[in-house]
Amino acid sequence: MAHLLGHPGSMASLRADLRDLQGAIADVSSRAGPARFPSWKFPDQVSCELDLAALLERYDYAEGDPEFSQHAHVVLLELLVDR
Numbered sequence: 001m002a003h004l005l006g007h008p009g010s011m012a013s014l015r016a017d018l019r020d021l022q023g024a025i026a027d028v029s030s031r032a033g034p035a036r037f038p039s040w041k042f043p044d045q046v047s048c049e050l051d052l053a054a055l056l057e058r059y060d061y062a063e064g065d066p067e068f069s070q071h072a073h074v075v076l077l078e079l080l081v082d083r
Helices: 008-032 052-058 066-082
Strands: none
Touching: 008 052, 008 066, 052 066
């Protein structure tokens, strides 16, 4: 599995999953109200107030920079846990 860390296809799939999950969270929050708890990844912020679009833009695959891509992949996995 380590060979997939930073792989553009794996990261694209993970990003799509995060967008889908965020959509489901928004749907539930619109009916039941937001769950106001600290973010696991960013404990100084409330998880329902994270700007996921900005985070997805910041932590994207970087061609020619495998170290950053691997870091970004881990951050995306952490955001999945945070959601």
